[in-house]
Amino acid sequence: MANLVLHEDPRSGNCYKIRLTAALLDLPLLAQVNSNGRIPVLQIGDRFLPESNAACWYLAEGSELIPADRFQRADMLRWMFFEQYNHEPNVATLRFWLAFVGEANLSEQQRAQIPVRRTAGEDALASMDRHLGAISLYAYTHVAEAGGFRLRDYSNICSWLERVAALPGYVPMN
Ligand SMILES: N[C@@H](CCC(=O)N[C@@H](CS)C(=O)NCC(=O)O)C(=O)O
Numbered sequence: 001m002a003n004l005v006l007h008e009d010p011r012s013g014n015c016y017k018i019r020l021t022a023a024l025l026d027l028p029l030l031a032q033v034n035s036n037g038r039i040p041v042l043q044i045g046d047r048f049l050p051e052s053n054a055a056c057w058y059l060a061e062g063s064e065l066i067p068a069d070r071f072q073r074a075d076m077l078r079w080m081f082f083e084q085y086n087h088e089p090n091v092a093t094l095r096f097w098l099a100f101v102g103e104a105n106l107s108e109q110q111r112a113q114i115p116v117r118r119t120a121g122e123d124a125l126a127s128m129d130r131h132l133g134a135i136s137l138y139a140y141t142h143v144a145e146a147g148g149f150r151l152r153d154y155s156n157i158c159s160w161l162e163r164v165a166a167l168p169g170y171v172p173m174n
Pocket of ligand 1: 012013014015038039040050051052053084
């Protein structure tokens with residue numbers, strides 16, 4: 001595989017999921033730099049791959065992290081799309097607003113969105129609790145309490161988080 005460089009911010013779960021995928025696969029990421037646009041961006045040689053789940057997929061292709069079975073592979077993609085549509089915009093955004101920006105610094109518009117995003121985030125966690133999914137979902141779920149979500153309400157998620165953290169090669173977010 002070509003040299004891999006991850007352009008990232010260490011507070012971002014979207015960036016962490018790529019670092020975790022690389023660590024589980026024992027793939028070296030050469031350097032970490034900040035970029036001015038949206039991150040993460042995975043640099044592969046002289047080519048650039050934005051979108052965290054595309055980067056995870058690139059790293060994991062051909063490994064045991066991606067199922068050989070056609071249905072299971074599609075089901076994995078289902079959870080990655082679910083993460084980007086139902087989970088990340090709610091669970092990650094509330095974490096960013098409440099744990100990094102601070103509620104007092106939010107705009108009126110952002111403050112008004114908190115209850116809607118809280119309900120949608122709880123729905124996403126409840127759906128995960130019933131089924132459970134991929135590494136992409138681990139990144140923002142394991143730090144969801146920073147966004148005011150009560151993970152102890154989701155017992156299957158808590159057991160699953162422990163199982164992921166016990167995988168050989170696991171790296172923590174910070
Ligand atoms: N769908 C993209 C989302 C990327 C994204 O929104 N990144 C955030 C940090 S986690 C960002 O760069 N925000 C800066 C901005 O929106 O200008 C992914 O999964 O990589």
